[in-house]
Amino acid sequence: MKIDNVDLKDLDEIYDLERRTFKKDAFSKKLILNLIVKNTFFFKLVDGESQNNIVGFIIIIQDREDRVNLVNFxxxxxxxxxGCATYLLNFTISKIKQLDKIKSIVLNVNSKNEVAINLYQKLNFRIVQKIENYYRQKESAYLMVLNI
Ligand SMILES: CC(C)(COP(=O)(O)OP(=O)(O)OC[C@H]1O[C@@H](n2cnc3c(N)ncnc32)[C@H](O)[C@@H]1OP(=O)(O)O)[C@@H](O)C(=O)NCCC(=O)NCCS
Incomplete structure (x- = not known):
């Protein structure tokens, strides 16, 4: 497995993965395109053994001068x-740590998504707030933070 920057030629494959995973809640193709073009952290995990297909990705945007926000993973x-998610997230955190100005990584996760919450907690993110009715289906989210 190797990690690389996402570029425009990955758009269809990324969007296909996004739709299959998040269904109605998937980011639009246009939004993903914008995120590729803009200066975000957009990394893909590639399976080198099977024709370089993308097995996952992570998108992080800078939403404040001193903070980044994990918006899709x-x-x-x-x-x-x-262990793929652990590998990709650890890699991304280490890249962000190289930016002197960035002091924290934040994210919102569905409060029922135990697998993701366990993963983030394993990597030292803390739950700082519960946000009711965050998602369209009125489900709640946790705001999680990692100070770096
Ligand atoms: C969340 C997600 C990215 C995790 O990917 P993954 O590659 O399976 O995760 P890993 O194998 O690295 O496992 C990482 C940790 O997640 C947790 N985890 C994994 N599978 C789990 C399960 N079935 N039950 C509970 N916790 C689980 C564990 O803490 C695990 O660490 P450990 O194996 O050291 O105990 C993946 O499940 C996914 O893509 N889900 C759908 C999309 C999604 O929910 N994205 C997150 C949105 S915020």
Whole structure:
């Protein structure tokens, strides 16, 4: 497995993964395109053994001078539970730590998404707030923070 920057030629493959994972809640293709073009952290995890196909990706935007926000993150179902997300997130955190100005990474996660919450807690993110009715289906979110 290797990690690389996402570029425009990955758009269709990324959007396909996004739709299969998040269904109605998927980011639009246009939004993903914008995120590729803009200066965000947009990394893909690639399976070198099977024709370089993308097994997951992570998108982080800078939403304040001193803060970044993890806005999208997934690993394809058949590659889950093998440490892929841990590997990709650790890599991304280490890249962000190289930016002197950035003091924290924040994210919102569905309060029912135990797998993701466990993963973030394992990497030292803390729950700082519960936000009711955050998602369209009125489900709540946790705001999680990692100070770096
Ligand atoms: C959340 C997600 C990215 C995790 O990917 P993954 O590659 O399977 O995660 P890893 O194999 O690195 O596991 C990381 C940790 O997650 C937790 N975890 C993984 N599978 C789990 C399970 N079935 N139950 C509970 N916790 C689990 C554990 O803490 C695990 O650490 P450990 O194996 O050292 O105990 C993946 O499940 C996914 O893409 N889900 C759908 C999209 C999504 O929910 N994205 C996050 C939005 S905020």
């Amino acid at each position: 997934l690993i394809e179902k058949k590659h889950q539970k093998k």
